[in-house]
Amino acid sequence: MNFSEVFKQSNQLCKVSPDGKYLATCVQYRLVVRDVSTLQILQLYTCLDQISHMDWSSDSLFILCAMYKRGLVQVWSLEQPDWHCKIDEGSIGLVSSRWSPDGRHILNTTEFHLRVTVWSLCTKAVSYIKYPKACSKGIDFSRDGCYMALAERRDCKDYVSVFVCDDWHLLRHFETETQDLAGLEWSPNGCVLAVWDSCLEYKVLLYSLDGRLLSTYSAYEWSLGVKSVTWSPSSQFLAIGSYDEKVRILNHITWKKITQFEHPSTINNTKAVVYKEVERRPVVSDDLSLHNITVGTTLFNTQSKYEICPLPVQIPVVKPDPDRANPKIGISSLAFSADGRYLATKNGGFQVQSLSWHCTGDSLILLGKEQLCLCYMETEQEDK
């Protein structure tokens, strides 16, 4: 594996454009756009303050740079470098800023989640959405970019509003049966909205596009509940990772659990292959309970290699402090491969920041704090 030279960036703001041609990085208050293949600097923009958030528009023509402290958003164009756009939220402050799927509207969430302001770059019009909910995932766009689901909270009750992204017309507004809505996610086919409660209650609700409640799922009571939720790419399965270190899979026809995966600290399953990275210094890192992983690659600057551990394998588990809130146990991230064959899960407090699959579904990349791991799956066995 070859690595390029190191480029400076701040705030981990470094994104490749959706069409894969450009790479944008932020260095303090500057925005640098490079060509992906040659890594030559194509454009250089200067913002008014340190950039807190940066994002590409869906058509890769524009980049927004948000400066939360100043309450400013600046939008830059790649085609016309002298085109500029500045959105000032004023005294109301700015907490988050994002593009709409069509790449022509910007949604700003103001401070204290007072409202969501929708700025149109086409018409310079503004719309407001009141009472957005301050939760981990309060806004989600459907994959085709037609609809947006927004979580709201009024009078100590949770609501979901469905907007049509074309003209921000409010399509549906319904109350959800959650105690404290923590997140929502559209299914990839855009017909079902999964809504889950905060970790104090295990509850996953499924609403259809028109706001009807299709089903409720609750695995157990009282203990800490849902930690992460993800859809399979075909919308057939919904994987729910919870604090009890189990992943439960629901099917889209009956919305009942079809299977559940455990993450025991001792791996005894004869079908599992456990790779352990062995370095010169005896540090065990990146041990995940993946299903059917095969060859991994070695890092290029440390002398390490992967050896297959004989079963049973005891995974080192660090028991988190139970007195603290949001304990580092449970399934924190889930990812289906692109063909829906594999599900990668991260359990416990391992230092894996993200796991994402290659679009062909054959390899998985794990990003740790200091390490990177690529796993290739062998496509010999037919696995569901």
Added chain:
Amino acid sequence: MGEWWTTVPIESSLGNFDISSISHATMSPSKQNNLLSMYSSLSLSKSSYSVISAFCTEDNIPQCISYINQELASLGLSSTCIEASSPGAAGLNPVPALNATYELLQIHRRTMCSLEELEREQLKKSSTLEHVQMNNSRLKDQLELSIREKSGLHEMERQLQLKIKTLQSCLKTEKDEVQKLQNIIASRASQYSHDAKRKERETAKLKERLSQLLVDRKDKKLAIDVLNCLGRSDGKRSHWKTAKAAASHEGEMYKSLLSDYEASQRSLMLENAELKKVLQQMKKEMIHVLSPRQPSIRGATADDSQEQADSDLEDRAGDSSRGSLDKSCEHAREQLTNSIRQQWRKLRNHMERLDSQASQVQNQLESNKDVISRETHEDEMERMRREVQQCKEFIDAQQQLLQQLNTSFDDETAALLNDCYTLEEKERLKEEWRLFEEQKRNFERERTNFTEAAIRLGREKKAFEEDRASWLKNQFLNMTPFTDRRRCSSSDGQSALSIRSEPEMRMSSSKVQLPKSSTYTSFSTPKPAPSATVPSTTELYRTLRLIPDPSSTRHSSHGRWHESSTIEDGESQVKAKSRLRCGDLSIFSLGEDENSLT
């Protein structure tokens, strides 16, 4: 006591008299009859007078007196002898008699007293005995009762212990659960507190901001500052928000939902159809499996009816599946599942029956064949074991022998043996060397012959060439075809022939001359039209060794081989010579090769 005394004397005196009368009976036999009669009279009557009078009569007073004195003396009383008042008188001296009587009375009284006491004692003792016995039995009963109670209590105690154990375990589980719940509560509490703190911080910030805003009042207007408006990404104009737009949005939403539902319904229908097919197939197969059994187990009619029913079902199912009524579909589905369940149950029962039968049969078989099979098995095993043993022994023996062979000789004998072997080899080698030498000599001889022959050949060739040249000249000069010339040539040919025949005769002596003679013959026939006297082609070829002539070829090839084999001796000259010869005998080279090839 007094009254008792009064009544007793009569009886006691009677008793005493009994005793005394009996004793008297033994003492004085003279009065036996009297005593006996007295005794019998005593037994009949209980009057004291008659008794007293029986003992002492008027006659025997002195004997009685002496007897009574004796008795008194024997009793240990003071010797108050009773004496007669006067000798021979019928009366007694009253004083000693009264004293004696008094003493006797005293004695009697004393005995009476002691008897009374004894009786009292006895009564007392018997009463205490009774009392004690009663106590004893009562205590025994009590003891038994208490033992029973004890066992009962033991039992109760055991049960209570068990209960305690179960309760303890329950308590433990409850405690665990309580602990778990407490943990949950604790985590929830921490989560709540965390959230609450977060909210509080937020409200604090809000308050701060609010106060700041109220103070500042420098409202920064929110605005967007764009250089120029962008076009929409899809190039369309933006629309007004109208009711029609809203309706169209709704319509679109429902369309997308419907399409999704339709897609899923389609896939479900496909799946359903497949599953139905599978079920039908299963049912058919089950029927098929059961039907050959059915005539044996049930009547054929039942079978037919079954089949009929099934076919009916199938028909109905087919009809309903083709039909569009939901109810009949459901009905058909139910019927299908029911029939499959029925079939499955039948199949299962059948299998169970078969299983039991099979196990029975197997048991029978086992019981029958058990002994035999085991016996044969055992025999086989024995045989194999023996064989194995034999083989092992054999192997051991062989190994031993081998070892003996290798190491049983001590060094001397080993050396000797080795020597023997080497000697044999030496002999052989010598033999071979001898042969080799002989062959070498032969070869030398042949070589010399060959060289001589070659030299001769060369000379003859030269001569021949000259001859030929002269002949040609002659021929040229005498171009006319004269028969004499031909005859000359034929005579030449004949002479050649004769020359040829000569070396044939000489073949045995010198093998190598053949080639030269054949050259001669070959060179002698350059004429276009071969004459009759000219040797035929086959003969020529034979002599040229183009056709394998057994003897010659062998010899020649042998000669060649010999020549080639002597290269190792370093006689390269010979080789060169042979090579030269090869070169000279250009015609022969082809022949040689051919021969060598053959």
